[in-house]
Amino acid sequence: xxxxxxxxxxxxxxxxxxxxxxxxxxxxxxxxxxxxxxxxxxxxxxxxxxxxxxxxxxxxxxxxxxxxxxxxxxxxxxxxxxxxxxxxxxxxxxxxxxxxxxxxxxxxxxxxxxxxxxxxxxxxxxxxxxxxxxxxxxxxxxxxxxxxxxxxxxxxxxxxxxxxxxxxxxxxxxxxxxxxxxxxxxx
Numbered sequence: 001x002x003x004x005x006x007x008x009x010x011x012x013x014x015x016x017x018x019x020x021x022x023x024x025x026x027x028x029x030x031x032x033x034x035x036x037x038x039x040x041x042x043x044x045x046x047x048x049x050x051x052x053x054x055x056x057x058x059x060x061x062x063x064x065x066x067x068x069x070x071x072x073x074x075x076x077x078x079x080x081x082x083x084x085x086x087x088x089x090x091x092x093x094x095x096x097x098x099x100x101x102x103x104x105x106x107x108x109x110x111x112x113x114x115x116x117x118x119x120x121x122x123x124x125x126x127x128x129x130x131x132x133x134x135x136x137x138x139x140x141x142x143x144x145x146x147x148x149x150x151x152x153x154x155x156x157x158x159x160x161x162x163x164x165x166x167x168x169x170x171x172x173x174x175x176x177x178x179x180x181x182x183x184x185x186x187x
Contacts, residue, residue, distance in 0.1 A: 008048055009056050009063060025062045029100040038062075040107035068103045068114055071160075073122020076115045080128035083114070117166060119155035123147030126166060133163040136170070149173055 006020035021041075024034035038044070045056050045063050058065045070076045075098050082096035094102040103109065115125045123143040130136040138146060150169055154161050161169075 008044075009054075009060055011052065011054050019061075021063060022061045025101060025106070028105075038106045042107050062101075062106065068099060068108055069116050070098060070114065070125065071116055071118050071120050073120065073125060076122055076125025076128065079114060080124050083128070116160055117150060117154065118160045119151050121147075121151060121154070126150050129163050129166050130170060134167050136167075146170065146173070 004018060004020070004023075006018040006023065008020060010019045010022075020036075021038065021044075024036045025038060027034045028038075041063055049055060056063050056065075059067060061067060070079050078097040079099065082099075086094065086096055094105075096102075099114070103114070115121075115128050117126055117129060123146070126147050127138050127143050130138060146169075150161065150166055153165075153169055
């Protein structure tokens, strides 16, 4: 192939053109060097949006703000387990479920983007945030109960929760207890 005509982020002439960034990074995800530099995709997006006055959709492949983000509980759990395996067993190769490439390869930070918490999140994602940001490893028996507490706050406030808010919920429920121990139930 001598020539490829394409568009950036799918905007531009449509007939026969390919999305250059998507094609190149799909190749990259399969170990093929596309001979293009995407090491700082946020800068490319910024220049693109400034010059074209068009916005890159938040879920656009590789470039969108939320493309490396999991809100769903099952995805979060798989990603959290994959990240743990990646760090402990094989940091040389990227094999994290649901993430075709390492976000850092294109100038994105996965510590902030990869798992975000809202009312659809699961106990695995919430536990991952506490572990990664605050070094807190919740016992298995505590994860479900705490997960419901966090999801209820997110649902009640109709918003995504930041790691510090999740930590504050944990502290308020399990550490800053102002009442004495009370007998609740006997069977």
